Amino acid sequence: MLRARGIGKYPFPNDDEGTYLAQAWAVRHGELAHYTYWYDHPPLGWIQLSAVSWLPDLLRPGLPTFVQGRLAMLPVAAVTCVLVYAVGRRLGLARPTAAGAVLLYALSPLAVVLHRQIYLDNFAVPWALAAFAFALSPRRHLWHHVAAGMSFALAVLSKETIGVLLPVLLVAMWQGSHSSTRKFSLAGFFSGFVLTGLFYPLYALLKGELLPGAGHVSLLGTLTFQLGGRQGSGSAFRAGTDAHQLFTDWLARDPYLLIGGAVAALCALPVRRLRPAALAVLVLALVALRPGGYLPQMYIAQVLPFLALTLAGLVQVLIERLPGRPRLRAAAALAVVLAAAAVAGPAWYHQDRLATTADDNxxxxxxxxxxxxxxxxxxxxxxxxxxxxxxxxxxxxxxxxxxxxxxxxxxxxxxxxxxxxxxxxxxxxxxxxxxxxxxxxxxxxxxxxxxxxxxxxxxxxxxxxxxxxxxxxxxx
Structure with a gap:
């Protein structure tokens, strides 16, 4: 409801939203992009968008196209919330705690706004969460680990920057596999990951666009530009830089989940079952804080689910370690919920109300x-x-x-x-x-x-x- 109400009125459209929507339109017309496809991103993100954006266009043809595209993002957000719950359960969270992680994630003003917008990150995150859910499966079937590799490859093909989570996913694979069959699990994971991911460079190779050359675009040429040719965002610790402005905006919208989740990630590292989520937060944070790199506005969307899972999981661990009877632990859990509502509730209510009532568009x-x-x-x-x-x-x-x-x-x-x-x-x-x-x-x-x-x-x-x-x- 929070995401749907006022979805066409707030926030102000980003040019990237129109670009991805136009590329999805091109896919429906038999092309990968509405202009020359130059490998700026893998195309799977807007291929998925093309698969879900036709229905709003059919039902509400009179709406501006970016509003139709935002309506198509609602089922993607719903699937992501379900996967946050699934990963929480695989991390050993109790049902109420996993549900609490979903609420932290779903009600965060950052998530409410970002889930409305047409970003490739919103397609990459559910695939990454699915990979973690498969990797941590308690059944430890080989096909689960193959599926984890395939899912993570699909995440990278949706938005390549999420690939930095590969070492974290390997930690989850290590914890989620049995020592006697771990080498088979890792082999299955890499088989699924590599074979699925190879479709992208294979496409470029068949098009004659893998290597740079005169008169054509190329995958490796664009990759070189993306890694070292584009202007950086500056240091997040230096006022006046784009990175500093982004962090300031993120913290203004939701300091509670960002700061609380980051502190929880540091504290949760020694807790084995929470380590994958905590490491995900820290790795993504370190990438964002690196000096001189390019930091896009929507990057925070990749971090939010792991912040929520880590914060909710650490609260559960601390309550479980309280001495005394179950009633005392239940009372402590209730006290935490009430305290969180009292501290973050008014600010979240103000931000979420703005998102549902403002008309900037x-x-x-x-x-x-x-x-x-x-x-x-x-x-x-x-x-x-x-x-x-x-x-x-x-x-x-x-x-x-x-x-x-x-x-x-x-x-x-x-x-x-x-x-x-x-x-x-x-x-x-x-x-x-x-x-x-x-x-x-x-x-x-x-x-x-x-x-x-x-x-x-x-x-x-x-x-x-x-x-x-x-x-x-x-x-x-």
Whole structure:
């Protein structure tokens, strides 16, 4: 309910959401991406999105496309919560404790907002949790460990950054396997992981795009760029950096689960059954805190389930070690619940209420309606530039996908687009000026020229969050 209410109104759309949704649309039309697929991420994430996003599109065709995509994320969030419970039980948590971990995870304001958004991390996390559930299976069947490897490969193919959890998953495999059959379990795990993961480089190899070369994209070339070519986010401990701002925003939304879970992870390391969850928190935290690396906004989504599991599990361990009768332990558990509700409850209520009642996205709804209803001439010939969020709305409104409606990042960076613009900015008729476009105009020469020659014909909202429709004027 928390995730569904107001899902199209809050938070403000991220350009990545529109990109992944457009790529899912391309999958339904027989392509891996709506422009040249350059191996920026493995495609399994938006392939899964394409499998679930068609139903909101069918049932509510009048909604902006990013709202339809967010509705498709609701069943993904539900599956993730079920898997948090399953992993909690496999970690030795009692049913009430595992349910408490789900509540910590589901009610956290960070999770409420992030689960609404169309991020690849939201597809990777359930596969990773499934891998941990298989690895810790009490039955210790070989096929469970093969399934753990396959599930983790699917997690990495959904969002590659979650691959840093591989050493943690091996710890879980070690604890979840019997010493007499451990070598078979590990062999089965790596067989499932490698054979499933090989589909991605095999695809690149068959396309002739595994190795860098002239005139084509490549998997290894893009991987080199992702690892060392993109600008870092700076140090989380230095004010003014992107990483510091991200940590500040995360802590402002939910300091209780983040700080409480991190402290619990340090304290839970000596507890064998909680060690996989605690190690997952610490490994992901160390990656986020590394100096100079790139830290995306949605990265915290990978950490949240393990924070909840570690915090709930440590509370159970401490209560179990109390001397006395079961009634005393029950009273202690009740006291912990009441204390947590008193401390975190008001802040969580305020943040979750904001998520369900705020309306930050009216400008996008109005702009999407303008694209559908305004007569701009022959839409098969009119050319306009949008951000990623409104690209699919324009395509659905009848503008020609790819070179009729152009994603602003492709203006100067995709040869397939630039060759259709022999006169540069003069070949464009309209620009849908969103905050994302205005933030990039200094980096893209053609976009900068468009802003210099554009005249507003419609404006939605005001201030930095407004959207302007600019008609491009040509000399003579």
């Amino acid at each position: 009216r400008v996008y709804r109005d702009a999407a309606r303008w694209l559908r209803e305004t007569d701009t001439g022959d839409r098969d010939k009119v050319r306009l530039v949008t951000d990623g969020v409104l690209w699919l709305d324009a395509a659905d409104a009848g503008y020609r996908p790819g070179t009729g409606v152009i994603w602003h990042y492709k203006l100067d960076q995709d040869p397939a687009v630039t060759k259709t613009l022999p006169h540069g900015w003069k070949d464009i008729d309209y620009v849908v000026s969103t905050p994302a476009l205005r933030g990039e105009r200094e980096h893209l020469p053609t976009l900068r020229a468009l802003f210099a020659h554009g005249t507003p014909v419609a404006t939605f909202g005001e201030g930095g969050g407004r959207i302007d429709i600019l008609r491009i004027g040509r000399a003579g």
